[in-house]
Amino acid sequence: MKVPILTYHSNNISGNDYATNNHVALAEDLRVIAGSGFRIVQLAQVVDALLGATPPASVEHAIALTFDDGSYFDWYDMAHPSCGIQRGFAGILRDFAMASGQAAHATSFVIVSPDARAELDVTCMVGRDWWRDDWWREAALEGLVAIENHSWDHNHATLSRTVQHAQDTGTFKSIDTFADADAEIRAAADWLDAHLSPWRSTLFAYPYGEWNDYLVHDYLPRHRSEHRLRAAFTGDPHPVETSSDRWRLPRYVCGHHWKTPGDLERLLRELHAGCSPLRRF
Ligand SMILES: [Zn+2]
Numbered sequence: 001m002k003v004p005i006l007t008y009h010s011n012n013i014s015g016n017d018y019a020t021n022n023h024v025a026l027a028e029d030l031r032v033i034a035g036s037g038f039r040i041v042q043l044a045q046v047v048d049a050l051l052g053a054t055p056p057a058s059v060e061h062a063i064a065l066t067f068d069d070g071s072y073f074d075w076y077d078m079a080h081p082s083c084g085i086q087r088g089f090a091g092i093l094r095d096f097a098m099a100s101g102q103a104a105h106a107t108s109f110v111i112v113s114p115d116a117r118a119e120l121d122v123t124c125m126v127g128r129d130w131w132r133d134d135w136w137r138e139a140a141l142e143g144l145v146a147i148e149n150h151s152w153d154h155n156h157a158t159l160s161r162t163v164q165h166a167q168d169t170g171t172f173k174s175i176d177t178f179a180d181a182d183a184e185i186r187a188a189a190d191w192l193d194a195h196l197s198p199w200r201s202t203l204f205a206y207p208y209g210e211w212n213d214y215l216v217h218d219y220l221p222r223h224r225s226e227h228r229l230r231a232a233f234t235g236d237p238h239p240v241e242t243s244s245d246r247w248r249l250p251r252y253v254c255g256h257h258w259k260t261p262g263d264l265e266r267l268l269r270e271l272h273a274g275c276s277p278l279r280r281f
Pocket residue numbers: 068069150154207208
């Protein structure tokens with residue numbers, strides 16, 4: 001089992017080419033993925049295989065897509081003030097599925113706190129109230145884009161206040177007490193389950209991709225009945241393998257771990273080659 005998980009940020013729009021716009025990158029990458037012989041599966045299917053609920057063969061030559069932060073750009077086509085009309089990530093998945101006849105799916109890890117999103121909309125986006133959650137339930141129940149947990153407030157440095165007790169913000173490594181983990185992770189899971197019912201959130205992505213020993217070895221494994229999660233994802237650039245730690249699963253991030261369609265093609269080719277029986281001898 002060697003499954004790459006790719007991460008995109010729909011808010012990353014500063015131009016209209018691959019390097020400056022994750023919408024352009026996602027559309028091009030879908031063609032690279034299909035051309036490399038990979039098929040897109042749901043992230044939950046990768047976790048099922050990792051945890052032994054389904055056979056490893058169910059994710060052979062599979063890849064999963066994830067989106068981080070959960071703004072309108074994940075779901076709606078939006079007119080960006082300086083870069084023009086942007087096809088939403090969901091529309092890009094639909095276009096790909098229509099054109100290729102292949103299944104497309106992604107998991108959106110969302111910042112849950114409505115107050116945090118309202119503030120981040122001003123500090124990090126264009127201040128037009130484009131970070132609302134009115135599309136999450138529809139998305140989760142339709143099945144094209146799963147909605148999962150990216151913490152209560154991302155412990156984001158631009159917020160006037162976060163739930164981190166000492167206001168050590170701009171990192172997730174400082175979430176190292178039960179009270180802080182409970183407020184960032186369990187409270188976010190509760191909100192999602194209450195508002196998106198009957199959808200249940202069971203996956204978590206660390207803000208900034210940052211984890212620490214307390215979360216990985218203590219809070220997440222020991223408080224499962226409270227947070228109800230099955231797995232957590234970092235930003236460490238490796239494929240998910242049978243030996244991967246379920247509380248520290250790796251993901252590749254667009255713009256960091258690959259910067260061009262050629263980079264992605266090489267990365268996928270190496271993984272594919274690694275799976276071939278010929279290479280095992
Ligand atoms: Zn994030």
